[in-house]
Amino acid sequence: MNTSDRLIESTRALLWERGYVGTSPKAIQQRAGAGQGSMYHHFTGKPDLALAAIRRTAEEMRAKAEEQFAGPGTALERVSAYLLRERDVLKGCPIGGLAQDPDVVADPALRRPVEETFDWLRGRLAEVLAEGRERGELSASLDPAGTASAVVAVLQGGYVLARAAGSAEPYDRAVKGVLGLLAAQATL
Amino acid sequence: MNTSDRLIESTRALLWERGYVGTSPKAIQQRAGAGQGSMYHHFTGKPDLALAAIRRTAEEMRAKAEEQFAGPGTALERVSAYLLRERDVLKGCPIGGLAQDPDVVADPALRRPVEETFDWLRGRLAEVLAEGRERGELSASLDPAGTASAVVAVLQGGYVLARAAGSAEPYDRAVKGVLGLLAAQATL
DNA sequence: GTCTATAATTTGATAGAC
DNA sequence: GTCTATCAAATTATAGAC
Numbered sequence: 001m002n003t004s005d006r007l008i009e010s011t012r013a014l015l016w017e018r019g020y021v022g023t024s025p026k027a028i029q030q031r032a033g034a035g036q037g038s039m040y041h042h043f044t045g046k047p048d049l050a051l052a053a054i055r056r057t058a059e060e061m062r063a064k065a066e067e068q069f070a071g072p073g074t075a076l077e078r079v080s081a082y083l084l085r086e087r088d089v090l091k092g093c094p095i096g097g098l099a100q101d102p103d104v105v106a107d108p109a110l111r112r113p114v115e116e117t118f119d120w121l122r123g124r125l126a127e128v129l130a131e132g133r134e135r136g137e138l139s140a141s142l143d144p145a146g147t148a149s150a151v152v153a154v155l156q157g158g159y160v161l162a163r164a165a166g167s168a169e170p171y172d173r174a175v176k177g178v179l180g181l182l183a184a185q186a187t188l
Numbered sequence: 189m190n191t192s193d194r195l196i197e198s199t200r201a202l203l204w205e206r207g208y209v210g211t212s213p214k215a216i217q218q219r220a221g222a223g224q225g226s227m228y229h230h231f232t233g234k235p236d237l238a239l240a241a242i243r244r245t246a247e248e249m250r251a252k253a254e255e256q257f258a259g260p261g262t263a264l265e266r267v268s269a270y271l272l273r274e275r276d277v278l279k280g281c282p283i284g285g286l287a288q289d290p291d292v293v294a295d296p297a298l299r300r301p302v303e304e305t306f307d308w309l310r311g312r313l314a315e316v317l318a319e320g321r322e323r324g325e326l327s328a329s330l331d332p333a334g335t336a337s338a339v340v341a342v343l344q345g346g347y348v349l350a351r352a353a354g355s356a357e358p359y360d361r362a363v364k365g366v367l368g369l370l371a372a373q374a375t376l
Numbered sequence: 377g378t379c380t381a382t383a384a385t386t387t388g389a390t391a392g393a394c
Numbered sequence: 395g396t397c398t399a400t401c402a403a404a405t406t407a408t409a410g411a412c
Contacts, residue, residue, distance in 0.1 A: 022209040
């Protein structure tokens, strides 16, 4: 891994652990094993480096989600697989956490990849649900778009509740709760 | 309002806008119109002041939620009223946002009021849903505890998605989505 | 490309005058 | 109780040697 990559990986880890406001260039350099000159040679500053890091994290997140969505099983099984997939719940969502950061939200360049990731996720979930409805697995009265929004929100909210509790339990309860409501939409 | 109160109110506003990591004692003092000596006379430091601010915000939040829960109407109407109540969606949840802050989560004293607020909220929502089920408004197969967890998560996740999008729309969509799933649990 | 000064500013707090 | 020094460390860079 070259210096540029090490700097990006260091930034990704720190953005996840400390957020954008809580991450200093110095900490990025130390974790990457690079000097200041090195960092300012490859990137114009903290925002530039953060953008590269966020883009890479977003790309990785989409790829991992698509594994579940494109997998086998009914629509409900694929949504369940996605929500119940092993996650570092207590660390929070590496993308969702950025939405709480004031400096990320204030900078359109930094906010865009976050927004796009959630747009994609919601759209992809809606497709899976719509497919399940067409196949007759889910009630014809189910609203795929609205339900997809709710599912993404439960996921993000589950992370928030878990961090607040210092335990993964609230995440599991919330996911089971929404899966229970979804199961009631399954045709017998 | 005395100096102590002004300092607490200043801290409350800054914690909401900038988070704990992003809030400096200097900013707190300037907003409160107080000097450093004043702040360190009334509070031992930033954590002490933050604790007072978080407690006050949590108390206010519970009181506002209870207004909807204790209001008139069916269980579903009261949950709807709570979720659809006017909110500063783009500013995020003043309590939920703290759960993303690394220094809040790392300090048990600061995390506790956040955790307690969500515990209370989940418990209170479960009571409302259980009451609706007993009255025959909601399906006997509905799980009040799990559903309450999911509803709180949708609320918190809705805030996250709205901030990511720079628009309140994702919040509204997520809330409508979960209310749609809940409506399907209503007895005819 | 990488490194080591250097520096203006901010952070989070203490000391002591009033 | 409130204020103004004062302070050591961190922040976010820039400059210039190697």
